[in-house]
Amino acid sequence: IVHHGLFWPGLQAIRGVLRRQLRFAFENDIALYSVHLPLDIHPKVGNNAQLSAALGLKAPQPFLEEKGQPVGLKLCGSVSRRELVRKLQKALNGSVKVFDFGPRKARAIGIVTGAAGSEIYRVAEQNIDTFITGEAPHWAAVAAEELGINLLLGGHYATEVFGVKALAAHLSKRFRVPWEFIDCPIDL
Template sequence: MQLIELRNHLETLLDAQRLRDYCPNGLQVEGRAEVARVLCGVTASQALLDRAAAGGHDAVFVHHGLFWKGDDGRVTGFRRQRLRTLLANDISLFAYHLPLDVHPELGNNAQLARLMGWEGEGRFADQDLGWIGRPSGSVQSADAVAQVLADRLGRTPLLVGDGGRPVRRIAWCTGGAQGYFEQAILAGADLYVSGEISEQTVHLARESGVPYIAAGHHATERYGARAIAAHLTRELGLAAEFVDLDNPV
């Protein structure tokens, strides 16, 4: 299909214009006009771009792209090498940050809930980025939820606060969303799950009585890009694949 057709499809699907973000969403680097093969991943790292070049992919789709507000705009060092790989191989780069987090079916939050069996019933925090709902099955403790996360994500999460607290309402927001913890508490959560944790998060968990689980930034954000790969194959007939490059966080 034509690159412009893929761009228009993704723009409609992910509706990037409705969100305030701190990076440009959409087509970040323009490559060849025809697209047949797409490689999807979490971050536009050199390793992912090398994999795309070696595999003859026409485009790359990621959650974390190349350009962020506040970055040094000079094209040197690793930025030069990443851009050189894309341009020398005529590969397009699509990046969708917050739009991929919030999509109701293909987004990171929706896909994490699907993996864990959580049922989203509402939204909270800035731009409704956070999700809140019910955990799967009977009421579990925070410790039990952490164990299931470890099993399904393949990574041991960090739980702070009261691990024995029964979890009837669970809130989550993938990636680096520890700043929404207080809003999750106010929304009525018995447990909040995100990717990262900050020093002050520990104190809030202890003082509020609401435990917090840091399950990993990369670990919680693998599933949106994977869902996009499946969507592009199913809906557009593209040869789209997801690759999960090792990242311990």
């Protein structure tokens, strides 16, 4: 099970590195199951849902639609920005880039794992005061300041391992097969 498959952002010629990767999989009888966007948004084993659970956030609601499908979760409550950052660092087992331009008490938290920082204006339209994602372009941090939003960047890879682990655990339990997570972090 992988999050990002070999064919992204779409079909491409099978040569070079891609050809070697596919040959290795075929020659070693490896089945590859890639579930990028469905695994981001799945309500139970998805990256967003699993990250919100790891942060101890309750009652997530879908938000930020893309082509009629919500791609993130909105959580309402009251948690200090400092405590939220601490929980996020612990959940991700690493550092978090903090752009503390919003309130010290987060009351409307948006989560979209991966690379959703460029959605900062759409996030602001949803009345989010604290936005958690993996990565963002430079201009999005400037926009967060202008909009008065806390922007917490945990890393693209780090925010997208939750779903793969949860799906593997679910399938392991259901079909009684072992699984192992192979960690390949890149500091992005």
